[in-house]
Amino acid sequence: MKLRTSVLLFFFGSQLAVLAHAAGSLVAGPMLGYNTQREVFVWLETKDASSVVLEYWPAGQPAATVRLVNDHLQRTPAGGQISHFTPGRLTPGTAYEYSLTVDGARLSFPYPLKFKPRALWEWRSGPPDFKFLAGSCAYINEPALDRPGEGYGKTLETFRLAAETGADFMVWLGDNWYYREPDYSSVSGLWHRAQHDRATPELRKLFAVMHHYATWDDHDYGPNDSNKSYELKDETLKIFRSYWGNVSYGERDNPGVYHKWYWGDAAFILLDDYFHRDDVDIDQVRQPEKSQWGRRQLEWVKQSLLQAQSLGHFPFKFIGNGTQILQTETRGSGHQLYQREREELLDFIREHGITGVVFLTGDAHHSGVYRRQLQPNGPWVYEITASPLSAGSWDVGKSAKARDPLLVKGTLVGDQNFVQIEVKGPREDRQLVISSIDKQGVKRFEHVVKAAELGAKPPTKPVTPGPP
Numbered sequence: 001m002k003l004r005t006s007v008l009l010f011f012f013g014s015q016l017a018v019l020a021h022a023a024g025s026l027v028a029g030p031m032l033g034y035n036t037q038r039e040v041f042v043w044l045e046t047k048d049a050s051s052v053v054l055e056y057w058p059a060g061q062p063a064a065t066v067r068l069v070n071d072h073l074q075r076t077p078a079g080g081q082i083s084h085f086t087p088g089r090l091t092p093g094t095a096y097e098y099s100l101t102v103d104g105a106r107l108s109f110p111y112p113l114k115f116k117p118r119a120l121w122e123w124r125s126g127p128p129d130f131k132f133l134a135g136s137c138a139y140i141n142e143p144a145l146d147r148p149g150e151g152y153g154k155t156l157e158t159f160r161l162a163a164e165t166g167a168d169f170m171v172w173l174g175d176n177w178y179y180r181e182p183d184y185s186s187v188s189g190l191w192h193r194a195q196h197d198r199a200t201p202e203l204r205k206l207f208a209v210m211h212h213y214a215t216w217d218d219h220d221y222g223p224n225d226s227n228k229s230y231e232l233k234d235e236t237l238k239i240f241r242s243y244w245g246n247v248s249y250g251e252r253d254n255p256g257v258y259h260k261w262y263w264g265d266a267a268f269i270l271l272d273d274y275f276h277r278d279d280v281d282i283d284q285v286r287q288p289e290k291s292q293w294g295r296r297q298l299e300w301v302k303q304s305l306l307q308a309q310s311l312g313h314f315p316f317k318f319i320g321n322g323t324q325i326l327q328t329e330t331r332g333s334g335h336q337l338y339q340r341e342r343e344e345l346l347d348f349i350r351e352h353g354i355t356g357v358v359f360l361t362g363d364a365h366h367s368g369v370y371r372r373q374l375q376p377n378g379p380w381v382y383e384i385t386a387s388p389l390s391a392g393s394w395d396v397g398k399s400a401k402a403r404d405p406l407l408v409k410g411t412l413v414g415d416q417n418f419v420q421i422e423v424k425g426p427r428e429d430r431q432l433v434i435s436s437i438d439k440q441g442v443k444r445f446e447h448v449v450k451a452a453e454l455g456a457k458p459p460t461k462p463v464t465p466g467p468p
Contacts, residue, residue, distance in 0.1 A: 023049070023102065023103040023104070023105050024046045024047060024048045024049020024050065024052075024081070024102050024103050025046065025047050025048065025049070025102070026044065026045075026046055026100075026102060026107060027045040027046060027047050027080050027195065027198075027199050028044065028045045028195070028198040028199040028203075028204070028207075029043055029044030029045055029198075029204075029207065029208075030042050030043060030044045030100060030113065030207070030208055031043040031044070031198075031207035031208065031212060031245065032115055032207070032208065032209075032210065032211040032212060032245070033211060033212060033213075033244065033245015033246065034211065034213065034245055034246060034247040034261060035115065035116075035117060035118055035168075035169065035211045035263075036117060036118060036247070036261075037090075037092040037093075037117050037118045037119070037120050038088060038089065038090050038092065038117060039086055039087065039088040039089075039090060039117070040086070040087055040090065040115045040117055040211070041084065041085070041086055041245035041247075042054060042084075042085040042086075042087065042098070042115075042245075043082070043083070043084060043085075043243075043244075043245050044082075044083050044100065045080045045081065045082050045083070045195065045198065045199075046073065046080070046081045046083065046102055047079060047080055047081065048081075049073055049081055049102050049103055050071065050073070050103050051069065051070070051071040051073075051102070051103055051104075052069075052070045052071075052073065052081075052083045052100070052101070052102055053067060053068065053069050053070075053100070053101040053102075054067075054068045054083075054085045054087070054098060054099070054100055055067050055068070055098060055099050055101070056068075056087045056096050056097065056098035056099075056115075057096065057097060057098075058091070058094055058095070058096055058097075059094075059095040059096060059097050059114065060097075066087070068085050068087065070083045070085070076191050076195070076242070077187050077188040077190075077191040077192075078188065078191035078192045078194075078195040079195075080191075080195050082242050082243070084245070087115075090117040091117070092117055092118060092119055092120035093116070093117065093118070093119035093120060094116065094117065095114060095115075095116045096114060096115055096116065096117075097112070097113065097114050098113045098114065098115065099113060100113070109208065110205075111205055111208060111209060113208065115211075118263065118264075121264075122313050122460070123460070123462055123463045124462050124463075125462055126426060126427040126459075126462075127264050127265035127313075127423075127427060127430065127459050128264050129264075129422070129423065129424040129425070130168045130263060130264045130422075130423050130424075131165070131166065131167045131168055131420065131421070131422045131423070132167050132168055132169045132170060132171060132263070132420075132421055132423075133162055133165060133167045133169075133170040133171070133210075133418050133419065133420055133421075134170070134171045134173060134320075134360050134362075134384065134386040134418065134419045134420075134421065135158075135162070135170070135171075135172065135173065135362070135386050135387070135388075135389040135417075135418040135419065136172065136173035136174050136175050136176070136217065136322070136361075136362025136363060136386060136387045136388065136389065137174075137175040137362060137363065137365060137387045137388030137389055137390070137391040138159075138172075138175065138176055138177065138178075138197070138388075138389040138390050138391065139152050139153040139154075139175075139177075139178050139388070139390050139391035139392075140153055140156075140177065140178075140196070140197045140200050140390065141153040142180075142196060145180050145182050145183070146180065147180075152178075152391055152392050153390050153391060154390060154391065154392060154393075154416055154439075155390055155416050155439045156200070156202035156203075156390060157202075157416075157439045157440075158389050158390055158416050158417065158418055158437075158438075158439050159200075159202045159203050159206050159389070159390070160202055160205070160206075161418075161437060161439070161441050162206050162418050162437075163205040163206040163209055163210075165420060165437075167210050167420065168210060168211065168263070169210050169211035169212065169213065169263065170206070170210055170211075170212050170213070171213050171214070171268070171270070171318075171320055171360060172212065172213070172214035172215070172244075173214075173215060173217070173320055173321075173322060173360060173361060173362030173363075173386060173387070174215055174216050174217025174218075174219075174220065174273075174322030174323075174362045174363060175216075175217045175218070175219040175220060175322070175362060175363060175387075175388075175391070176197075176214055176216065176220045177193055177194060177197040177198075177219070177220050178193070178219040178220070178391070179193050179219055179220065179222065179223070179236075180193070184222050184223050184230075184232065187232065187235050190232065190235055190236055190239055191239060194239050194242075194243050198243060211245075212244070212245065213244075213245075213246055213259075213261065213268070213270065214240075214244045214246065214257075214270075215257050215258070215270040215271060215272060215273075215320055215321070215322060216236075216240060216257055216272070216274060216322060217273065217274065217322030217323065217362060217363050218274060218322070218333070218363075220236070220240065221233065221236055221274040221275070222236060222274070225280055225333055226274060226277070227274075227277050227278060227279040227280075228274075228275065228276050228277050228278065233274075233275060234255075237249070237255060237256070237257065237275065240257055241257075246259045246261075246270075247259060247261055248260075250272065250275075250297075251296070251300065254294075254296040254297065254300075255275060256272035256275040256276065256297065257270070257272045257275070258270060258271050258272040258293075258297055258300065258301075260304050262308075262313075262314060264423055265313055265314055265315055265316060265423070265430065265459045266314055266315075266316035266317070266318060266423055267304070267308035267314040267316070267317045267318070268318045268320065269301055269304050269305070269308075269317070269318070269319045269320065270319075270320040270321075271293055271297065271301060271319065271320065271321045271322075272293070272297060273292040273293060273321050273322045273323050274292075274322065275294075276291065276292075276293060276294030276296075276297060277291070277292050277293075277294075278290045278291050278292070278338075280333045280337055284337060284338065284339060284340065288340045289340070290337075290338055290340065290341070291338060291341050292321075292323070292335065292338045292341060293341060298341065298344065298345065301319070301345065302345070302348050305317060305319075305348075305349065305352075305354045305357075306352065306354070309352075309353075309354055309355070312459065312460040313459045313460050314356075314459065315355070315356045315430065315451055315454075315456035315457055315458065315459055316356045316358065316423060316430070316432070316451070316454070316456060317354065317355075317356050317357050317358070318358050318359075318360050319357065319358070319359050319360065320359075320360040320361070321359065321360070321361050322361070322362055322363055323335065323361060323362075323363045323364075324336075324361045324363065324364055324383070324385055325342055325359045325361060325383055326342075326359065326370050326371075326372050326381070326383045326406055327364075327370060327383075327401070327404055327406065328404055328405065328406065329400050329401050329404055331400070332363070332364065333363070334361075334363070334364075346372075346374055346381070347374075349374065349381065350374040350375055350378070355379055355454055355455035355456045355457065356451065356454045356455065356456030357381045357382070357454065358381075358382045358383070358384060358432070358449075358454070359381070359382070359383035359384070360383075360384055360386065361383060361384070361385045361386075362385065362386055362387045363387060364385050364387050364394075364401065365387050365388045365391065365392065365393045365394045365414075366385065366387060366388075366393060366394050366396050366399070366401060366412060366413060366414045367384075367385055367386050367387060367411075367412070367413040367417055367419055367436045367444075368384075368385050368401070368407055368408070368411050368412045368413065369382065369383070369384055369385075369407070369408040369411040369434060369445075369447050370382065370383040370384075370385070370404065370406040370407055370408065371383070371406060371408060372406050378455070379453065379454050379455025379456075380449075380453050380454060380455075381454075382449060382454065383406075384419055384421065384434055386417075386418060386419035386436075388416055388417075389416060389417075389418060390416055391416075393414050393415055393416060394414050395414060396412050396413075396414030397414070399414075408447060410445055410447075411434075411436075411445045411447055413436045413438065413444045413445065415438050415439065415444075416438065416439040417436045417437060417438040417439065417444060418436070418437055419434065419435070419436050419437075420434075420435050420436075420437060421433070421434050425451075427458050427459060427461075428458050429450070429451070430450075430451040430456070430458070431448055431449060431450050431451060432448070432449040432451075433446065433447075433448050434446070434447045434448070434449065435447075
């Protein structure tokens with residue numbers, strides 16, 4: 001009897017030892033987040049890991065390897081472990097390679113792991129050409145929790161095609177995942193949705209081969225057409241900050257996901273249209289202070305535009321928002337139903353001579369290019385709507401959106417797609433080349449916007465070196 005007991009104790013003890021030393025696994029990632037001239041952001045999620053190591057080195061120089069370790073892994077309510085790494089003290093414009101190791105096992109991928117901090121061109125040369133993608137409404141089916149009937153997610157091919165574009169980065173314009181009824185009523189449900197969608201195999205290469213910036217819209221903030229009363233909005237903000245790699249989120253005393261960054265000769269400002277949002281059904285005539293952004297955020301974007309204008313290097317100013325801004329169609333949740341706030345921002349742009357303004361928006365389940373002049377013979381303000389990536393789309397032939405007077409003819413796309421924007425050309429003749437790529441890889445339109453059409457002045461000239 002004693003022998004049998006000893007054997008059993010040995011067996012169970014051995015099994016516990018094996019479990020204690022079992023290697024963790026990769027759930028999702030890596031994803032490249034923000035990119036600066038001296039630092040970048042790398043994200044990944046693991047499960048049951050004790051340690052995650054990121055090593056990076058200048059391409060072809062493994063002897064110069066720097067090692068970053070995360071051995072304080074905490075479990076999320078969905079059971080995952082999220083690591084944020086910030087390789088720093090980088091040399092601007094230099095290519096780097098990196099590796100990831102989980103519990104001593106080095107991970108392998110069918111694509112190279114690399115990043116390249118932005119080049120230091122200001123005061124030295126003309127602006128670099130670059131290319132970025134924009135998209136929104138990424139619905140990933142999960143039949144067990146979806147509504148009955150045909151899945152709302154229509155394709156994953158757009159993600160594969162986007163990964164092959166060679167773009168420098170992607171801007172996610174909201175509805176980056178869709179909380180369902182079983183999700184948005186509980187903390188664990190919310191975390192499950194983000195983990196489930198980020199682990200989608202068709203997304204992995206896209207997240208690894210270019211950098212990513214994001215804002216949200218209603219479906220990755222809370223329930224459909226939510227407002228600022230959503231009871232779990234602090235938790236969804238925490239989830240968003242955990243799963244994305246923006247350089248900042250809101251302000252210290254004004255929470256949200258709004259932030260800004262610079263790339264080449266462009267400033268990018270992404271807004272938060274839900275954390276401080278008044279309900280869409282409030283009568284804006286009777287209550288003209290109705291707002292999507294809130295007073296603090298609106299003042300922040302004004303100051304951000306002035307700063308970008310005064311720096312001199314950034315003739316293009318992209319302003320991203322989950323819902324549409326310029327459109328005159330009243331159905332939906334765009335700024336036609338928050339007109340006082342929209343007109344205040346546009347009046348500020350006109351009165352302060354802010355040039356080169358292009359809005360980037362999502363939500364609408366179609367893509368299109370719109371434009372509006374703020375004064376006779378003045379520069380144009382453009383809006384590029386990019387939607388949907390994988391969710392269902394509108395029948396644009398029957399939609400009033402197809403008759404919007406601000407729509408640029410030939411640019412309306414009612415199918416799953418992403419938008420590609422190239423910023424290119426010599427310093428004195430910069431231009432935007434805007435195109436939509438659908439789920440078959442077909443270019444649905446291409447529209448060129450000259451910097452002069454936006455009133456944008458060339459970026460500051462390089463400085464001629466003087467005597468030492």
